[in-house]
Ligand SMILES: Nc1nc2c(ncn2[C@@H]2O[C@H](COP(=O)(O)OP(=O)(O)OP(=O)(O)O)[C@@H](O)[C@H]2O)c(=O)[nH]1
């Protein structure tokens with residue numbers, strides 16, 4: 001079976017780059033996060049206004065309807081559709097017609113499980129499947145890139161007679177973004193990473209360490225390579241840890257997960273073995289962002305496990321791709337690695353991105369009295385090798 005994260009990678013990883021496309025997506029992410037609507041254009045050239053569900057208020061909904069000249073739908077992911085009782089769907093996104101009786105409050109209840117709203121009957125809602133390339137699908141993908149709740153309110157635009165798309169966008173001071181560009185964004189951003197900073201940073205357990213920062217040219221978030229010792233691609237496979245950012249575990253020492261131990265353990269182990277690299281990836285909460293991870297924690301406190309909590313919010317269990325990691329390794333001159341991990345998805349994905357994983361090095365730390373359930377879920381549901 002293809003893992004969900006592998007499915008997120010296009011078959012052709014060498015597609016041409018388009019800097020304008022990258023910039024339009026990054027600007028659209030900013031608008032969506034600010035609570036402004038953005039215009040999404042599908043492959044047929046049809047347009048829709050998309051608004052983050054986190055920005056939905058009675059006024060914002062009314063303004064959206066007026067501007068678009070149509071009634072909006074609510075677009076949710078397949079996991080969120082299942083969580084609110086709309087059944088199992090094949091399509092990645094499902095849309096719900098927002099007829100009479102639906103207002104800002106009911107939309108929030110449908111998309112945000114942390115509201116603990118009473119279960120509302122959804123059996124009378126008109127629902128439609130939507131593929132990712134549609135305006136609704138791309139709007140949800142944009143919400144994910146913006147690290148917001150992965151749902152969107154989407155209203156098809158009926159252009160007034162004589163008004164062009166460009167005229168409409170200019171008149172309302174909106175950002176227009178193409179569905180295709182949203183879907184290609186992560187791959188493009190990864191493939192255009194550029195080294196923008198490189199300094200010596202002696203660490204407690206590894207004094208001979210450099211930290212290198214890689215930035216996509218759109219101004220998106222940087223990934224870091226922590227190079228310990230003097231690894232060389234000529235001397236056989238390099239010892240590598242791909243570590244996804246965990247503010248709570250890495251910085252605060254949270255006991256809910258094992259990230260802090262794994263980060264410091266990786267630095268110590270690489271130092272002990274002489275040299276290697278920790279790739280510190282800007283993929284907080286397995287790619288859902290810190291705010292959504294805190295929401296997931298709230299659900300876990302109600303008894304759901306890590307995977308269930310992600311799915312209730314509308315995410316996949318793991319939203320990460322490792323193309324940024326592969327690109328940094330490539331730029332550092334490392335094509336063969338020994339990978340410190342227990343996660344089989346990391347091995348599969350890195351190989352798919354053209355890095356030869358010669359060996360897996362187990363990276364296990366004792367539980368701490370708070371993270372037993374977290375570790376059990378990794379083993380039982382995500383296939384981690386403990
Ligand atoms: N969504 C979500 N993310 C979490 C949770 N706990 C920790 N994380 C995130 O999970 C990621 C941990 O990733 P990694 O340390 O790379 O670990 P891993 O995928 O388990 O794989 P290995 O440690 O390599 O075996 C970090 O981004 C954390 O922020 C949680 O309960 N929910």
Ligand SMILES: [Zn+2]
Pocket residue numbers: 246248249250257258259260
């Ligand atoms: Zn963590």
